Amino acid sequence: MRLGTWMGLLATVSVFLTAAGAAEAARCSSSGANFESWKKSFSAEAKQNGVKPKAIAALMNTSYSTATIRADRSQKSFKLSLxxxxxxxxxxAIVSRGRALKRSNAALFASLERRYGVPPGPLLAIWGMETGFGNVTGNQNTLSAVATLAYDCRRTEYFTEQLYAALALIDRGTLSASARGAMHGEVGHTQFLPKNVRLYGADGDGDGRVNLNSKADALASTANFLKGHGWVRGAGYQPGQTNFSAIQGWNAATVYQKAIAIMGKQIDGQ
Structure with missing residues (x-):
């Protein structure tokens, strides 16, 4: 190949890479400028992958969430000391309230421990940390939040999985298209992302369905999550002990993991 031809090819590649970089930068600008065209493309792909019309219609009705992007870029509390x-x-306050709820829901927690091997303490610590025991579950449209993060460039692959899970939940009626939760698409008393609802959602109140806005279902699902991440019945859950690795699966932040373990131990009276 002649030098001139090579130089032309390199120039073409350079232009392509520059354009691709500009497109990526625009996509990451938090403006959502191409969100509507992205939805159309994603919906076509999802339809080919078996997502049904009900969920496709829900996806096409989503809106780009600047509030979700703003929250995603400003998670500073995890950088604090323990x-x-x-x-x-x-x-x-979480420990005090957790102890009271442990007493008033003794039958539920005993049932969960028999079923999953998880004692009340870590479940109550998670419940308190995530939503103040169900008092603050969020008011962001769940599907819009997840779609926004799937479109965004920071964690595209991770939230694309979450979006497909959310669409599957809508298809089977577990999640409503109008469902609301936290800024990253977490739902219910213990803030499950859609993929975790699919993998670990459990019926804790015996009504035959999974509803994370039911405290019993949310706590059963949380216990099932910990069991699914290697929880061993009767083993300790403090840092360095067997079950701490299951708590690590709940949240990637070290301070969060240790806080769950410490508060759980205090609630359990150990």
Whole structure:
């Protein structure tokens, strides 16, 4: 191949890479400028992959969420020290309320421990940390949040999986297209992402369906999640102990993991 031809080819590749870089930058600008065209493309792909019309229609009705992107870019509390993090999260109040809920829901927690091997403490610590025991579950449209993050460039692959899971849940009626939750698409009392609802969602109140806005279902699902991440009945769950690795599966932040273990131990009275 002649030098001139090579130079022309390199120039073409350079232009292509520059254009691709510009397109990626535009996609990451938090403006959502191409969100509507992306939805059409994704919906066509999803239809080919077996997603049914009900879920496709729900996806096409989503909106780009600037609030979700803003929240995604400003998660600063996980950089705090453990003591500062626990103070910010109100650990003493969670422990106090957790102990009271353990007593008033003794039959439920006993049933969950028999079924999954998980004691009340870590479940109550997670419940308190995630939503203040169901008091603050979020008001962001779940499907719009997940679709926004699948479109965004920061964690595209991860949230594409979550989006497919959400669409499957809508198809089978587990998730409503109008469902609301936290900024990243988490739903219910313990803030499950859609993929975890599919993998670990459990019926805790015996009504034959999984509803993470039911405390019994949410706690059963959380116990099932921990069991699915290697929880061993009767083993300890503090850092360095067998079950701490299951808690690590719940949240990637070290301070969050340790806070769950510490508060759980205090709630369980160990």
């Amino acid at each position: 003591s500062a993090f626990m103070a910010k999260r109100g650990a003493p």
